[in-house]
Amino acid sequence: MTPTPRRVVIVGNGMAGARLAEEIRHRDPDGSRFAVTIVGEEPHAAYNRVLLSTVVAGKITPRETRLKPEGWWAARHIEVVTGARVSAVDLEARTATLTGTVSPADDRLLEWDELVLATGSTSFIPPIEGVDRDGLDASGPDGVVAFRTVDECQRIVELAGSATHAVVLGGGLLGLEAARGLLGQGVDVTIVHPMGFPMERQMDADGGAVLARVVRELGAKLVLGRFVAARRSADAEGPARVVLDDGSELPADLVVISTGVRPRVDLGQSLGLEVNRGIVVDDRLATSAPHVHAIGECSEHRGEVPGLVQPGWDQARVLADVLTGADPAATYTGTSVLTRLKAHDIDLASMGSITVDVHDPEHEVLSFTDPSRGRYAKLVLHADRLVGAILLGVGDAAGALTQLYDSGSAVPRDRLALMLGRAVTRSSAPESANLAEMPGSTVICRCNTVTKSAIVGAFRAGAGSVPAVAEATRATTGCGSCKGAVEGLCSWLRSSEPSTSPAAHTSSDTDSTATSAPAPAAALATALTEGAA
Template sequence: MSTRRVVVVGYGMAGARLAEEIRRRDRGGDRVAVTVVGAEVHPAYNRVLLSAVVAGAMSPDSVRLHGSDWAAEHAVDLRLGVSVRAIDRAARCVTLSDESTVDYEALVLATGSRAWVPPTEGLRGDGGALAPGVVTFRDLDDCAAIVAAARPGAPVAVLGGGLLGLEAARGLAGRGNLVTVVHPVGHLMERQLDPAGGGVLARTLGALGMEFRLGRTAARYVPGDGLKLDDGSHVPADLVVVSAGVRAETGLAASAGLAVDSGVIVDDALRTSDSRVHAIGDCAQHPDTVAGLVQPAWEQAEVLADLLTGTNPAARYRGTPVVTRLKARDVDLAALGDVHAEVDSADAEVLCLQDPVRGRYAKLVIREDRVVGAIVLGLPDAAATITQLYDAKTPVPTDRLALLLGRALPSAGVVAHSPADLPASAVVCRCNSVTKGQLVTAWRSGAVTVPDLATATRATTGCGGCAEAVRGIADWLTRA
């Protein structure tokens, strides 16, 4: 049987995971020869944890997904520090920035996304480069630049009150910087939160030393001085961190004549308009996917690995029900599904609980006795229970208030208080779709520590939000 040549463009979280999944199915490389092209000089790393690097809680080395010898050990032709300059679809060949060429039978675009910089006067200098004192928050080099520039006690402005902007802001506040977040919408994280939830989050983060200018945009940046806002007010800033959103990297696909919209358009087999070219991760546009999150990218990588290795020719990607978690120290926030339903909605049961003084907010949206949306801030037990109900699509307990407070009864089949109460099918690590049953099996096979369980199952290696749950299960198994 001939070996199929697969070229993966991009060595971020999606591209790295695809290469791993291909090798899991084809360990010796007999069926698939893999070449991965990465524009960055670093081995693959977990972008989800970059805010912890900014905060100083994790080192750059600790967020690496692969060691320097990973490619050689897994028979992967890894090209670092080079990019793909052109795709010749007729010849099935890519030309790299170092003038070398690589032939392919299947090409996978995992080019990710780039930080969007708003057209604010002064943010860019001559030639389009970022002005002195302005840094985006997107990759490991950005983290190094932020840490180098953000001396303790210095004022820092963060442009963007979305998920990444708040994670960067919290990390900087934890380093002792005076952080002001400028956000054009009237409440934080408007994609994932309603106004009430955004208000409680702002109050919670404010108590941790952050300030907010909501409903405002930056009109001008002056290096060494700060930002002038659209209402004439001033935000002092020695450093401006731009986290105002991302745009899919589609330039390579567009120049090759592939169909592109806000991303590279793909079908359920993750094929582009050329059946020999696929796309996954942030650069791909699938009708049932939310861009910018790791879980969809990794599920796409599993489907595509099945297809490229012939392991499961019927594999298809049908979308991912996403749970968004804010990875900020001292803040526990989860948002999922339809969060914008109104309390007086005619087609849904909507319950809200607000306790802003204690930093707690819960909103639950139920249709046909199933969870279809939720915002849970400051109530980790409730977040775990509601997420399990959402994943399993099981009926909601009749005592809705107990559910919002994280006190659902064992008869509901979803209790977060004790690992013993969790069913084996309960998903513990959403990023990697790892269930309690899989963790128990790995533990019984000798993976008795959290690092061992991470190696055996990949739990905790995504956003890291399940680390405490995995540790709890390991402790419970040890005691039992």
């Protein structure tokens, strides 16, 4: 008699929830052991939130942000319910009540053996006179839109088509990405940020000052140390505008709000789970209720609430091991996060401990400042290991330094060469024609921890194009910055192994490196240093 599959219901169709379903299927390909259902409130297939600023810039369509092609989930026996929310959960009966957000026809009852909360986070809307915090949605009433979902980004693009002046509230990572996208649409942009410099969580004061200069030189106005107190619609006194806390006014027929997020914990609270800032989980991603788990931005692990994609993906991998028994002893102990600003013309990466004082006796702090060229670098070393870095406008060194940070390898003695990336670039991205010298352990795609060996293995197994490599390894499916490196590696493999190369027998209309790219080794070296961060 065939055993009944255990039912896993994942609440949340974001990047963490979708990744968990995928990880479970990697461990149970035919679905014979686990029946997986994902429930998402948005009426869309799972999409890559990292790419939303690219949508605002008009470079890709919302459809191009989808994590998987049409039919991918169904082909892998994963049920996806969109346009529905979990309105109630019975922990004793192990049922979840679904309420359709688009149609009452989507109302239903789901039974589960394991429940996973991956509800993510929601935009924080500060108190602003004239802005309905509860009623604000993707419709963008009166030209005010949050910057969080694909619908909101689509609305921003629509409004930008007729807008003259846009004000972006928030100079953090997403705020700067939104501002850069709007500049690309030809809109006059002012960023209002309450702190003394932008991206204060990823920058120090010196680096923040250089970043502010870079942002201004790109054409954006930057108002620091202020916040928006009120929004005024066009009236007899003037056009649409915002009023700052000092009483000054800025024209604003489009207002984009990017002032942080808050974990969505309402479902966890209704179940009586332990909740602080997020839903509290242990090292096995278990909540305070049996058979209920939480991952991603709604969770809180060891006092930390993840605000980026990578921790959610790492948690999904661990939880899949635990639930399927692939590794019953698997634990999540945290993620070493690297933040990269994904905005055209701004090359910024920040990682690890960056607030260490230059006189700290336990650390060695190196810094380089070149404001006129928009460059700033700060390296924090401990026991000859790179434990933190801010890298702005130093693309030639960023890739190599990121490799050092990831690997925990000892840094070279020549600190100046280290700052410039010269001491490590040769081993990380060789300029010789023989890329076989590159260690197989070199991480090409940091978002998904995909190494050179994994890509070579996938290529030799038949993945002859970048999309095929992405399907086999997930490389390029995160922030996308490693695409050039993957293209370069595939190009090298085609030229070095022509008889076994899948591309020797088939062509790909999505990979042009075989005919128009520079020498494969040079292309990969350039891509690694520009994209690895």
